[in-house]
Every structure is written in C-alpha cells, then in structure tokens.
Amino acid sequence: MIGETNSPCARAGSPGDPLEELKALDREARLLEHSGAVLSWDQEVYMPPAAVEERADQLALLQSLAHQRDSSPRVGELLDLLQAESSLQEGVEGFFLREKRRSYERSCRVPERLVRDLAQTASRGQNAWVAARKANDYDQFKPWLERLIELNRELADHLGYRETPYDALLDQYEPYTSTAEVAEVFGTLKEGLIPLVQKIASRPLADHSFLRHSFPVEGQKQLSQEVMLALGYDLDQGRLDCSAHPFTTTLGSRDVRITTRFNEKLVESGLFSTIHETGHALYELGVGEDLAGTLLAEGTSLGIHESQSRMWENMIGRSRAFWSHWLPRMAEIFPDQLEGVSLERFYRGINRVEPSLIRVEADEVTYSLHVILRFELEQALISGDLPVDDLPGAWNQGMKELLGVVPRDYSSGVLQDVHWSMGAFGYFPTYALGNLYAAQFLKALERDLPALWEGIARGEYAPILGWLRQKVHRHGKCRSAGELVREITGGPLDSSVFLEYLWGKYDEEQGR
Amino acid sequence: MIGETNSPCARAGSPGDPLEELKALDREARLLEHSGAVLSWDQEVYMPPAAVEERADQLALLQSLAHQRDSSPRVGELLDLLQAESSLQEGVEGFFLREKRRSYERSCRVPERLVRDLAQTASRGQNAWVAARKANDYDQFKPWLERLIELNRELADHLGYRETPYDALLDQYEPYTSTAEVAEVFGTLKEGLIPLVQKIASRPLADHSFLRHSFPVEGQKQLSQEVMLALGYDLDQGRLDCSAHPFTTTLGSRDVRITTRFNEKLVESGLFSTIHETGHALYELGVGEDLAGTLLAEGTSLGIHESQSRMWENMIGRSRAFWSHWLPRMAEIFPDQLEGVSLERFYRGINRVEPSLIRVEADEVTYSLHVILRFELEQALISGDLPVDDLPGAWNQGMKELLGVVPRDYSSGVLQDVHWSMGAFGYFPTYALGNLYAAQFLKALERDLPALWEGIARGEYAPILGWLRQKVHRHGKCRSAGELVREITGGPLDSSVFLEYLWGKYDEEQGR
Structure with a gap:
C-alpha cells in the first residue's frame, strides 16, 4: 500500500x-x-x-x-x-x-501426486464441462468424467473404507456417515416421496403468476436485508454482496459473509437464497468461542450445514406464519406487484410443487428426488456397474421413474451440475441429508419451544437462533452429524420426520 | 466456501x-x-x-x-x-x-528481535498518537516517540550507512539516495520557495467560494470515474472504491486498485485524490511484462511514485489546458454549482495558494515547505540534536520561518501526521522529491511531445501515458530514481526545474 x-x-x-x-x-x-x-x-x-x-x-x-x-x-x-x-x-x-x-x-x-492430478484434472474438467454443457455435447465431457471417476476410485483406495469405495468419498463431505446408512434413509425417503409427488401432480398447479411480475432489484435488496437482519445475522460480523452464484464463506471467526443474486423477474429466488445463506452463516458464526481459530470451528458436516440453511429457507421461510409477518412489509415495498395478493395465495405460490428438470430450481418436495438420482448414479459410476457411456440413458430413465419428466437435451439433464466435473463424488447426498436433519431438528424445536410458530408469526426468531446455537452451532466439529442428531432427538438419522413434515404441509388443505 | x-x-x-x-x-x-x-x-x-x-x-x-x-x-x-x-x-x-x-x-x-520490537511499538505508538491527537496532548505521545526514535537509531546502526544514520532510514523509502543529496536540493528548494510564497501572500487570495457549494457525491463519483478512465486507468485491471484515506495498492500484477473519498463540501478533494491515486496506479500497471511477479515489478522509489501521482494531479490536473476540456463536462454534471464560473476563475480557484497549518491540505506551492520542515526535524531527532521535549517548539518555530503561520495547538501542529507514530522516519522527504522529479520529467515530456498541452486541452492523454510507460514505468526497479532522472533528463535530481515551473505558473499573470 x-x-x-x-x-x-x-x-x-x-x-x-x-x-x-x-x-x-x-x-x-x-x-x-x-x-x-x-x-x-x-x-x-x-x-x-x-x-x-x-x-x-x-x-x-x-x-x-x-x-x-x-x-x-x-x-x-x-x-x-x-x-x-x-x-x-x-x-x-x-x-x-x-x-x-x-x-x-x-x-x-493420499499421495501428493494424486492430489495434484485430481486438482489439475478437475480444473480442466470443469472447463470441458462448461464447453460441453454449452454445446449440449456429452461426448465432449465423457473422457474427463471417465478420468475423474478413475482418480476418485484411486482416492477411495488410498483413503480406505469399510464396505464400498463410495464410503471414503462420502466421508469427505459427511464425516462418520456410511453409504449403507444413507442408502437406507434415502430408500424410505424415495418410497414416501414418489406417491406424494404423484398426488400433488394430480391436482391443479398453484398459481404463482404474481411472482413473475417485475420486482425492481433495489426493493428486493431492501427486503432481503431486513429479513436477514431480523433472523439474527449481524453486519458487524458479515456482509451481504452479490455474485453469480450465492454462497457463504468464512473469512475469520468473526467474519462470515454471504452473497446472493437478484433477478427482477424471479423475486423469490434472491430472497430465499439470502435466507438460505443466512442459515449457513448463522451456523458458522454460532460456533463456540472456545473453539475459535481451530479446526473445530466449523460446521461438522455439509449435511448439518444444509440442515441449517434449509430449515430457515424452507421450513421457516416458506411457512404461513413467516409470511403473515413479512407479506405486509413486502407489499409496502412492492405495492403494485402484490396488490390483492392474499396471504393464502402468496403462500401457495411460493410453495408450488412441480416436477421439473433442474435440481437447483426444484421445489422442497421434488428436490430430494433429484439428489437421490445422483446418489444412485454416482455409486454405480464409482463401482463400475454403470459405464460412462450409459450414464445419459440411466439419467433419463431415473428422471422418468422418480419425477415423471425426461430432459430433451444433455444440458438440462446429465450435464446440469458442476460437481462431477470438479471431481466431487459423494457431495450430492449432503443436500438431501440436510432436509432430513432439518426436519428432525424442527420437530425437537417444536417440542422445546411450544410457542414456536406464534413467535415466527410475530417476526421473532431469537428463541430459534438461541436454541440452534445451544443445540447445534456452538459444538462445531465436537459432534459428528450422527452424534448431534442423537443428542437432540434421541434417535438416529431418519427420513420419516421429513416425510411427515412434507405430507403435513402439502397433502392436507391446511398446512402451517 | x-x-x-x-x-x-x-x-x-x-x-x-x-x-x-x-x-x-x-x-x-x-x-x-x-x-x-x-x-x-x-x-x-x-x-x-x-x-x-x-x-x-x-x-x-x-x-x-x-x-x-x-x-x-x-x-x-x-x-x-x-x-x-x-x-x-x-x-x-x-x-x-x-x-x-x-x-x-x-x-x-536487522535482528528479528528489533523487527518485532519496532512493529509492536509502532502498532501501540499509533494508538497512542490517535489518543494524543484527539486530546491535543503531546506529553501522552512523547514516551512513544522517544522509544520509536531510539529503535530507529538502532535500526540505522544495523542497516549501516555512509555518513549519517538518517541515510539508512531514508534508503528504506528512497533507495540509493543520500541525506546530503536531499539536503542540498531541499536547501535550494527552500530558498526559491520562501520568496515565492511571500510574493503570492502579498497579493489578494484567489476566490474559491464556488468550490464550497454542495456537490452531491454521486456526481463527484461520476466525474472522477470519467477522468480516471480518460487518463488511461483500466477497470479490467483495477477498481475505484471509497475508504477513510485514499490509497493505491497492488493486489497482483494485473490488479492495482485505488480508493478515494468524497465530501459534498470539498468537491476538489475527491477529484484530485482520484487523479493522484490514478497516477500511482498507472505506474504500477505500467511495469514491463518481463518483470511481472518479481521483486522488480514495482515502483523504484517512493519519490518516483510520488512524481507520477503529482504530475497527473497538479501539473496536468490543475492546468488551464486540462480544465478547458473538463470544465464544460463538470458544469454539465453540476450546472447550478458552476453557473457563471469561467475557466479562468475555476483555474485560479483550484490553484489558490495560502500558507496553512496542515500538510495534507496544502497547495502545490507551500506543500514542499511542510515536507522540508519534517525532513529537518527528523534528522535532528535521529541525530539527537533535537530532544523530544523541544520538538513542539522547534515545529512552531519552523512553521513561522517557512510559512509564516503558527499552530495554536498540537493537533494541528506536531501531532498532525501518522508517520512518526508508525516508526517511519525518512519517509517524508519522498513527498517533496516527487515534486522535483515530476517537474524534471514534465520538462523532458514537453521537449519530446511539443504538442503536449494541445493534446491535454483535447482530453487526449495516451501520448503522455505512452511516454511515461516507455521512460519510467516499464523499468520497475531496474533503474534507481537517480538512474532514471539521469537517463531521462541527462542531469541529476535538481530543484531548479520545479522552482521554474512554480514561478512560471504562480508569478506571472498568465500561466498555462
């Protein structure tokens, strides 16, 4: 300087x-x-x-x-x-x-040679993926995918595993969790989700036309900031900025920043991204002072991290109680766009369920099915049961079975996600694990805070944040995901609670 | 992430x-x-x-x-x-x-112990200085100053020097330059400046009342950005942001950022700070590609750095030619504030000379006298000729002799600058050396580009930047300040050219 x-x-x-x-x-x-x-x-x-x-x-x-x-x-x-x-x-x-x-x-x-090889192949693989997706050309990406799978098999062999090489890969993102355990809960989850999706599909789609109006970015920023601060995020210890893809990052034990993106034509996207990232940030900022600056001072697994972001975004942020407080404020900022939109219509609009092709745009109900598909496919790719040549077919087949929709091209199908091109196998399941953990935590939260939803309806979140800090955040990596869920709920990871939550919200006429 | x-x-x-x-x-x-x-x-x-x-x-x-x-x-x-x-x-x-x-x-x-001791004392000394300046209490700062002088003497002994310990300190900021050389050019400079200041002081002050109107920050930003880009600063390789004190910093060989600050009531401050920092940034960005990423890829001395910022800010940026191009644009952005302000009135306003107490607010003529005072005092402090107890008196005495004004308190006198509190002795002279080098370079530039001022009047700066890159920037640290000035002008560092420039601009009725 x-x-x-x-x-x-x-x-x-x-x-x-x-x-x-x-x-x-x-x-x-x-x-x-x-x-x-x-x-x-x-x-x-x-x-x-x-x-x-x-x-x-x-x-x-x-x-x-x-x-x-x-x-x-x-x-x-x-x-x-x-x-x-x-x-x-x-x-x-x-x-x-x-x-x-x-x-x-x-x-x-892991030998240094393999670390380097993986990093370089991933970096070039990602470029190849960008080009392949743009050109809608799976063959262009195939050799990179093959090589990245090979390197991941090698990585798994070096890391070691109990039952299957995929265990070692999963363990990078969800420590102390086995493939078998995830496969079991995902099995139940799938069985419970498919009939729910079908049931919802048999009914008319919720109207969300009012969300497609133009919502100027300045107003969206204002609303997102207000919500983020109300949830307990502290600008003395963080920032909200814009970036191409929303993310949360820890720059210091008292410096955890989030980014979002705003699109005039997709008002719910920027807002719910902000809430989602706020959930991640509150977790990192809530780690106990006694762990600050050590390797214990971070989220214990990506699944638990995702439980925090998804609980705030979907379970709280898309509830009737939440919007009974915020809709009047949003209508102040956007009076023309929301004129005559009732709480009920708004609630149904932001919770519209519709099987679709793209994971990152999926609703709360269908989202986990996208993840289960990837979990099944990447296990088969790593084990060798699924040759890379057959992946697009298997992808489309899976989409049809799980969601009833089939991509017309590679770009909105097998080439849609960045993860495999970065050599990240074992990462996807953590997204759906987050839903399961979130539902289990929410149930415990309802048990411990009987006035939970009344508080949310008043815009008061301090009791929730206090509970999460006490039960989840402060522990950092001193509890594994499994230890945490047992300590809080008395039981193991379990998909039934999430399924109950979804059936309760989407099957009956009155949810929350 | x-x-x-x-x-x-x-x-x-x-x-x-x-x-x-x-x-x-x-x-x-x-x-x-x-x-x-x-x-x-x-x-x-x-x-x-x-x-x-x-x-x-x-x-x-x-x-x-x-x-x-x-x-x-x-x-x-x-x-x-x-x-x-x-x-x-x-x-x-x-x-x-x-x-x-x-x-x-x-x-x-330099022993590691001394490095650590200096860093810690400087960090605490800076805090003490902030408090002392606020309280207008020299005694509070005195023990820190004493210790920092002691440590700097020790530092000089370890670094080694030819004639005086101050040589070693100066050499940290202005490598390959001796105290004797600086003392000689500053001696001539002082002799030439004092009568000029007195002559100007005998005339009525230029009117700058129109600059004290309120200029909304958004418009100032717009104008500063336009000027900065016109000078050749490239936003692909940098940014303009705001900070408490303007600065330039190199974050990568293709990433040199500047900051400025805007004040509604001081329109010229934000604009000229931006031009000043742009001059620094253009220097760093102009270093030859062959030096990129090495220790040669930076300004060769702080004096040469300052020559770049001051040439753009004062010699070009405060010229009639420059404003014959920019005043119409500025009046478009601020039509009310600049209504009826002629080029001549504007030019005289931004070049108003008035002996004052604060260095960073000083005009182009009196500025170097502030620096010379500090240079003389810090030599005496380091040699021990001036006890710390006597510093405030010597300061006020010097201000009276050089500028004819005397501070009423410590805060606008001896406590005004951060440098000594940071343990930085030998830094000040580089500010005035910048003026001297800038004038010498400008003279060579006028020789090589006869249409220089016509180009400036048309808002065309590419020939200037091209010349500076060729003669100064690309060399990085491959030339010392002395080598550079000899190569470009055929002679050594010399204060007469700067004095000619000032007398030409301020004594005669028509300058540029």
Missing part, C-alpha cells in the same frame, strides 16, 4: 509444550485458509477480470501452505506424543486431537 | 537450477505480499468491524512467511552461487540479482 509503511511481524510462537505446538500449527493452517477465503470471496465479488491468473497462483500457494501445516510429519509426532496423555482425551482437547488425527491421517494417506 | 469443493494444489516448483530456485522463492514471497495486499484492501474498504482482530493475525502471518522467503539463508547461498556467473550480471537478470542481494542483505542485517 502506497502511503503506508509495512510493519514486519513475528511468527506465531511454537513453545516447548507439544499441545501448544500442535495448536500453533493448526492455528497457522486456519489463518491461511481464512486468508484464502478472503481471496476467493474477492474473486467472486469484486476482483477485476485481468487479475484471475495471478489470483489462481495466490490461492494455490495459500492452500499448499495450509496443507503443509496440516500434513507435516511433525503433526504426526505431536499426535503420538499426546496420545499417551489420558488427561487430554476428554472435552474440547479430546475433540481437537480426534479431528486433528483424522485430518492428518487422511492427508497422509 | 460452502457449495464448492476445495482443490488442493501443488507448490511452486523449485528445480535444480539455482536461478530458477531463487526466482521461485522470490515469486512465493511476492504472491504472499500480494495476498496480504488483498487482505489489507478488504480491511480498508469492505471488512466488517468485528473481523479486525483475526485479520491482524492473518496479515502478520502472511508478512512473516514472505519475510522468511526473502531472508532465508538459502537466498544467500543461491546469490553467492550466482555471483560467479558473469552471464547473469546484465539485463533483467542482473537487476534481479542486484535487488535480491540488496533486499536479502538488508533483511539479514
């Missing part, structure tokens, strides 16, 4: 105590990760286009420096030293050592 | 070739510096307030990792290895080795 002098600064200390040394190494890795998050956030939100090339090098360097600190042999030595001390195996320090051991062993198991 | 997978990445390679290894180490340090610049930029422009604590740790870590790469014993070994190869002593590689050696030796000479 011109006009200022640089103040050179000392390194984080690494004293003689092995626990302190391990914590210092972990702390440096987290500082590097957060620094990388600042660079990535800037890239998506404000970076000038010509900066893209050097930014990639900056990010690669920070990631590699963090990775060195997480996978250094010294970490292994320190962990072995500390294993002997029984006093350290409990409480926060016990969790710290558990997660540190887990992350260290995983990083040691 | 939630919703994306991390792609782990390989380290920058460090092959067997010592030059390649040295370049790779240098490249990593520059990537870390630029990453730090992203974090600092964000901190000044968009960071939420609660993030400040962890951000300091992130920045300290990145600085320390860059410093490790610049001062590692391996750098010394590689430099020694490469010294023997005569083929490497010329061209870009020769400059690279020269500057690498310089930076390595400087960093080795």
Whole structure:
C-alpha cells in the first residue's frame, strides 16, 4: 500500500509444550485458509477480470501452505506424543486431537501426486464441462468424467473404507456417515416421496403468476436485508454482496459473509437464497468461542450445514406464519406487484410443487428426488456397474421413474451440475441429508419451544437462533452429524420426520 | 466456501537450477505480499468491524512467511552461487540479482528481535498518537516517540550507512539516495520557495467560494470515474472504491486498485485524490511484462511514485489546458454549482495558494515547505540534536520561518501526521522529491511531445501515458530514481526545474 509503511511481524510462537505446538500449527493452517477465503470471496465479488491468473497462483500457494501445516510429519509426532496423555482425551482437547488425527491421517494417506492430478484434472474438467454443457455435447465431457471417476476410485483406495469405495468419498463431505446408512434413509425417503409427488401432480398447479411480475432489484435488496437482519445475522460480523452464484464463506471467526443474486423477474429466488445463506452463516458464526481459530470451528458436516440453511429457507421461510409477518412489509415495498395478493395465495405460490428438470430450481418436495438420482448414479459410476457411456440413458430413465419428466437435451439433464466435473463424488447426498436433519431438528424445536410458530408469526426468531446455537452451532466439529442428531432427538438419522413434515404441509388443505 | 469443493494444489516448483530456485522463492514471497495486499484492501474498504482482530493475525502471518522467503539463508547461498556467473550480471537478470542481494542483505542485517520490537511499538505508538491527537496532548505521545526514535537509531546502526544514520532510514523509502543529496536540493528548494510564497501572500487570495457549494457525491463519483478512465486507468485491471484515506495498492500484477473519498463540501478533494491515486496506479500497471511477479515489478522509489501521482494531479490536473476540456463536462454534471464560473476563475480557484497549518491540505506551492520542515526535524531527532521535549517548539518555530503561520495547538501542529507514530522516519522527504522529479520529467515530456498541452486541452492523454510507460514505468526497479532522472533528463535530481515551473505558473499573470 502506497502511503503506508509495512510493519514486519513475528511468527506465531511454537513453545516447548507439544499441545501448544500442535495448536500453533493448526492455528497457522486456519489463518491461511481464512486468508484464502478472503481471496476467493474477492474473486467472486469484486476482483477485476485481468487479475484471475495471478489470483489462481495466490490461492494455490495459500492452500499448499495450509496443507503443509496440516500434513507435516511433525503433526504426526505431536499426535503420538499426546496420545499417551489420558488427561487430554476428554472435552474440547479430546475433540481437537480426534479431528486433528483424522485430518492428518487422511492427508497422509493420499499421495501428493494424486492430489495434484485430481486438482489439475478437475480444473480442466470443469472447463470441458462448461464447453460441453454449452454445446449440449456429452461426448465432449465423457473422457474427463471417465478420468475423474478413475482418480476418485484411486482416492477411495488410498483413503480406505469399510464396505464400498463410495464410503471414503462420502466421508469427505459427511464425516462418520456410511453409504449403507444413507442408502437406507434415502430408500424410505424415495418410497414416501414418489406417491406424494404423484398426488400433488394430480391436482391443479398453484398459481404463482404474481411472482413473475417485475420486482425492481433495489426493493428486493431492501427486503432481503431486513429479513436477514431480523433472523439474527449481524453486519458487524458479515456482509451481504452479490455474485453469480450465492454462497457463504468464512473469512475469520468473526467474519462470515454471504452473497446472493437478484433477478427482477424471479423475486423469490434472491430472497430465499439470502435466507438460505443466512442459515449457513448463522451456523458458522454460532460456533463456540472456545473453539475459535481451530479446526473445530466449523460446521461438522455439509449435511448439518444444509440442515441449517434449509430449515430457515424452507421450513421457516416458506411457512404461513413467516409470511403473515413479512407479506405486509413486502407489499409496502412492492405495492403494485402484490396488490390483492392474499396471504393464502402468496403462500401457495411460493410453495408450488412441480416436477421439473433442474435440481437447483426444484421445489422442497421434488428436490430430494433429484439428489437421490445422483446418489444412485454416482455409486454405480464409482463401482463400475454403470459405464460412462450409459450414464445419459440411466439419467433419463431415473428422471422418468422418480419425477415423471425426461430432459430433451444433455444440458438440462446429465450435464446440469458442476460437481462431477470438479471431481466431487459423494457431495450430492449432503443436500438431501440436510432436509432430513432439518426436519428432525424442527420437530425437537417444536417440542422445546411450544410457542414456536406464534413467535415466527410475530417476526421473532431469537428463541430459534438461541436454541440452534445451544443445540447445534456452538459444538462445531465436537459432534459428528450422527452424534448431534442423537443428542437432540434421541434417535438416529431418519427420513420419516421429513416425510411427515412434507405430507403435513402439502397433502392436507391446511398446512402451517 | 460452502457449495464448492476445495482443490488442493501443488507448490511452486523449485528445480535444480539455482536461478530458477531463487526466482521461485522470490515469486512465493511476492504472491504472499500480494495476498496480504488483498487482505489489507478488504480491511480498508469492505471488512466488517468485528473481523479486525483475526485479520491482524492473518496479515502478520502472511508478512512473516514472505519475510522468511526473502531472508532465508538459502537466498544467500543461491546469490553467492550466482555471483560467479558473469552471464547473469546484465539485463533483467542482473537487476534481479542486484535487488535480491540488496533486499536479502538488508533483511539479514536487522535482528528479528528489533523487527518485532519496532512493529509492536509502532502498532501501540499509533494508538497512542490517535489518543494524543484527539486530546491535543503531546506529553501522552512523547514516551512513544522517544522509544520509536531510539529503535530507529538502532535500526540505522544495523542497516549501516555512509555518513549519517538518517541515510539508512531514508534508503528504506528512497533507495540509493543520500541525506546530503536531499539536503542540498531541499536547501535550494527552500530558498526559491520562501520568496515565492511571500510574493503570492502579498497579493489578494484567489476566490474559491464556488468550490464550497454542495456537490452531491454521486456526481463527484461520476466525474472522477470519467477522468480516471480518460487518463488511461483500466477497470479490467483495477477498481475505484471509497475508504477513510485514499490509497493505491497492488493486489497482483494485473490488479492495482485505488480508493478515494468524497465530501459534498470539498468537491476538489475527491477529484484530485482520484487523479493522484490514478497516477500511482498507472505506474504500477505500467511495469514491463518481463518483470511481472518479481521483486522488480514495482515502483523504484517512493519519490518516483510520488512524481507520477503529482504530475497527473497538479501539473496536468490543475492546468488551464486540462480544465478547458473538463470544465464544460463538470458544469454539465453540476450546472447550478458552476453557473457563471469561467475557466479562468475555476483555474485560479483550484490553484489558490495560502500558507496553512496542515500538510495534507496544502497547495502545490507551500506543500514542499511542510515536507522540508519534517525532513529537518527528523534528522535532528535521529541525530539527537533535537530532544523530544523541544520538538513542539522547534515545529512552531519552523512553521513561522517557512510559512509564516503558527499552530495554536498540537493537533494541528506536531501531532498532525501518522508517520512518526508508525516508526517511519525518512519517509517524508519522498513527498517533496516527487515534486522535483515530476517537474524534471514534465520538462523532458514537453521537449519530446511539443504538442503536449494541445493534446491535454483535447482530453487526449495516451501520448503522455505512452511516454511515461516507455521512460519510467516499464523499468520497475531496474533503474534507481537517480538512474532514471539521469537517463531521462541527462542531469541529476535538481530543484531548479520545479522552482521554474512554480514561478512560471504562480508569478506571472498568465500561466498555462
């Protein structure tokens, strides 16, 4: 910075105590990760286009420096030293050592060559996917997909697994959860969802024509900000900006930012994206102060993360109670567009269920079926049961069976998602797991806060946020997803609660 | 980032070739510096307030990792290895080795303890200064100033110097320039400026009442953007944002951003700050592609940097020719405020000379006298000739002699600048050196581009930018300030050209 002098600064200390040394190494890795998050956030939100090339090098360097600190042999030595001390195996320090051991062993198991190969193939695969999707040409993407599947099989072999290679891949995003467990709950989920979708399909579609009016972006921003702040998001510790795809990112333990996107013709999209990302941000900001700056200070799994965003977005944000409070305000901002739109009509419009081709545009009921399809297909791709040549056929067949619609082209079918092109297999299921966890948590929340919906109808969310902080957020990675759901509900992950919620909301004439 | 997978990445390679290894180490340090610049930029422009604590740790870590790469014993070994190869002593590689050696030796000479002590004292000293300035209480700041002077003396002893400890301090900001050289040109400068200031003071003050109207910020932004883009700043490689203090910062070789600040009641402040920072940014963006990503890819000294910003801001931006083009546009944006304001009246208003107390608000004529005062005082503080107790008196005495005005309090006197509180001694002179270099460059520019002022009057700046890139920018640190001025003008640093420029502009009835 011109006009200022640089103040050179000392390194984080690494004293003689092995626990302190391990914590210092972990702390440096987290500082590097957060620094990388600042660079990535800037890239998506404000970076000038010509900066893209050097930014990639900056990010690669920070990631590699963090990775060195997480996978250094010294970490292994320190962990072995500390294993002997029984006093350290409990409480926060016990969790710290558990997660540190887990992350260290995983990083040691994967050879650097494979890490590099995966990163490079994913980066080029993503470019190939963009081109293939644009050209609606599956064959263009096929060789990349084949290679990425091969590399993921190799990755699974190095990481190790109990029953199936897919276990190892799933475990990257949903730690301590097995394929068999997910397959079981998804099986029940599918059985419960298909008849519900069919039942809804037999009825006339809800009217949402009033949502297709033009809603100027300034007003949408205003409303989204008001809702986001009301839910408990604090602008002293975050920001709302716009980007091509909405996301939440942690730039520091007291700096968790969200982005959204506004489209004049899709008013509900920007608003519900904001609520969704607010849910993610509240989770990260709610992690206990005692975990700040350590690897424990983040969401415990992507499924639990998604439970937070989806509970706020769908279960609370698309409820009658919620809109009994916010519709009058929205009608103040958009008086012409919402003239004569009753609460009931609005509620039904934002909850319209319609089987469709694109996952990210799917409603709350059909969404999980899109995910189940991908979960089934990617297991078959990894096991080799499904050759890459047969994937488009299997995709279309699955869409027909699960949703009753069939894509006319690759771009709105098998080529619609970025995940596989990035080499991310095992990621998709976490989206639907989020729905299941959210429903289970909501049921516990209703049990603990009998006046829940009356509060929501008054626009009061502090009791909900307080409950979530107490039960979920503050624990960070000190509880696995499974431990969390057991602690809160007394039972395991279970799809019946989500199904009850959906049937209750969509089958009967009066939901919430 | 939630919703994306991390792609782990390989380290920058460090092959067997010592030059390649040295370049790779240098490249990593520059990537870390630029990453730090992203974090600092964000901190000044968009960071939420609660993030400040962890951000300091992130920045300290990145600085320390860059410093490790610049001062590692391996750098010394590689430099020694490469010294023997005569083929490497010329061209870009020769400059690279020269500057690498310089930076390595400087960093080795200063013990880590002192670096840390200086950084910590500066950080706390700055807080003490903020409080002292607010309370108008010099005594509160005195112990910090004493300690910072002591540490700077120690620093100078470690860095080494030819004639006076101040040489070593000055050399941090204006490399290869001696105190004696600066003292000599400042001596002539002072002799030439004082009578000019007195002569101007004997005439009535120019009217600038029309600049004190209210100019809405949106219009100021619009005008500043238009001017900045017209000068050749490219938004593909930069941004304009607002911050408490205007600055320019390099976040990547193709990412140089500027900030400014707008005040409804000070229309010229935001506009001329933008032009000033644009001058800095054009310099950094003009460094040759062959130097990109190395330690050679930045301004060669703060004095030369300041020559670029001040030439655009004052010599071009406050000329009649410049405003013969822009005043009509400005009057379109602000028709009421500028109604009936002639070019001549506007020109005289923005060039009003009036001895005043505050350096950063000083006009082009009196500005250098503020700097000369600081230069003289800080030499005396470092040598010990001036005890800290006597500084306020010496300050007021100097103001009286040089400018004929005396501060009524510490806050608008000795406590006005942040620099000493940050431990930055030797920095001030670069501001006035910038004026001298700018005038010398402008004279060469007039020689090489006879139609210079006609082009400026048409709003055409490409020939100027082309000339600056060719003569100054592309060289980065491959020329010292002294080498540059000799190459361009045939002579050494010299204050007479700046004095001619000022007398020509301010003494005669018709300037440009």
